[in-house]
Amino acid sequence: MDRRTFLKTMGIGSGILLGAGPRIVHAGEPLPDAATVLVDTTRCIGCRLCEEACAQANSLPAPDLSDLTVFDRKRSTSETALTVVNRYTVEDAEIHVKTQCMHCSDAACVSSCLVNALKKEKEGPISWHTNCMGCRYCMVACPFDGPKFEYHSAAPRILKCSFCYATRLVNGRKPACVEACPMEGLSFGTRSEMLQEARSRIANAPGTYVNHIYGEHEVGGTSWIYLSPVPFDRIGFRTDLGTTPYPVLTKGYLKTVHGIDLIVPPLLFGLAFLSRRKRDQDKD
């Protein structure tokens, strides 16, 4: 084999080795029959029975429901409380907002995981699996700060709302929090049903709601969607997230890297060959 053939073979070989991976796929459009919860913040009274039901369903420490000081400051979910209710006072009205993992249709966390430990189930929920390495990239990636990490465990898990997927949903039962809500503030159904329900509530009670269903389009759609009497940025929601699904942010870049892995080796071999030939000529 002469040098030229050798270099050519190596170039093509390395290109195939490095560049040809499985195609990058992501979920795309929200599925109309994905399991979805509609949260109506005008109905929520801040009783926090959903927090209690959640703790029970996930074997986490029970919250003290009589402690009203929890509303003094904004709380985030944590590794021991996968859903929390916050109180916002807007123009003398108290509005209560339940928060948990939003179960995005095309989620940042799912695309961020290098071992697919966070999976989008076919019914819609995103669940965590034990092949997780604990790198916490999902926590960096999630725009809603959904995933939480057990910092004080030698075998830590990523914890977040599981939509009660494995324990209830697959058996045809509603999530524990939905069942516990005494105000019908949480409604459970398919995505298309819940969007329709939200739209009819806005239409049937003029002046009660702002004309915006949070989660219909945000970051490409979420499986927890919200109604509010006031603009969403006043009750703790981020309204600057856009409607592009997060995985799109890295898609073009990853394609570029695959291109680099394919194109650069032959170029480098060629350059090395040229610079050496030039040197040989200079010597002569």
Added chain:
Amino acid sequence: MDTQTTTETFSLAQELKPKRPYLTPFNIITAPVILLGVVLIVMRFALGLGSVTNLSQEFPWGLWIGFDVLVGIAFAGGSYVISFMYYILGKRVYHPIVRVTVLNGFLSYSFYAGALVLDLGRPWNAFNFLIGNEFGVASVMFMVAWHFFLYTLLLLVEFVPAIAEWIGARRLWRAVNWVNLVAVVLGITIALGHQSGVGGLFLLAKAKIHPLWYSPLIPLLFLVSSMFAGLCMVIFEGSITSRAFRARLSDEMSSTHDTIVVNLAKVCTGIMAVYLVLKVFDLLRGNTWGLLATPFGAWYLLEVVGFVVIPGALFFSGARKQSLSVIKAAAVMAMIGIFINRFNFVFIAYNWTEPVRYYPSWMEIVVTLTVIFTELWVYRWMINRMPVISKRPRWAQEHGQDQDVNKTSQAV
């Protein structure tokens, strides 16, 4: 064919012995830190990350990712840039430093990317991305992890000739010598992927990183900054190595050191100029220049003007005046700029609206120092034994890959 695989002078027992007295100032300072670090690492694995780090739900990444991985990998960028200039562009002037740069790269990747294991919550799953449990192909982290792994192996291949010369394994030397160019080419390619990729990780942190730093150009900015960061490290490390290991330096190495430093300063000037153009373009593209009048804007200007523009200008004047001290000062300043830049992405400009800030605990700092010091111990051990900065055995000089790769590939 010469089948002799060992020389008379090599003796493993002899080589394993320490070559210097134990009680050097370096050892007296570093040994207790390393011992304490080992205790903390045991604690971290027994009780969880929260027992030694200040990491939180709001700041999942801290000093260990920020320094060990992001800064460490940027500083290791010298290995691909020098390899590119020497092997691909044929810039012979860099010949004396190719091997020491490759060694530095290899050790940086082994230790700093290796230190990632300390930060993993579930390290027993650390190899899942390799063995297919499972392949998260849509993840930038997946690409970076694979590239780290392959690059470390390729740097090892590039360094094997030095090991072969050390133990006198001529057959091994010949075997690896002809794959060297392949390792170099694949190595450079892969370095482009992961140097940009550690920045690409933050593309998903759009909601969290201050708009002055968040940009679709993050991967390109990380890549370009890794080029000058790596060369600054080569300058910095070279000035220390040439002092600390003066007795080991080959004539070639000591006689060309100054010329190489001046050449590197010229290259750094060019790369930093490109980086600045990209930074300015990014401000205009993102229409974020209005934010420069805020506290974070001042911090941004300090990073870009204080630790990119000024060292860039110093490199320029240092190279013109052939002043080594100016060049070294420029290198140190640019390296500080890399610290600031990478820390911004991980915890300073990250979650910038969060009132409770992250700062590293003393234990995180001790563990980081442990990683650095252990690397330096291994580095010293290898420099004192293998022909890295010292003269190579005569048999390896005759038609080595560094002398002329052409001859080697013709021999194939």
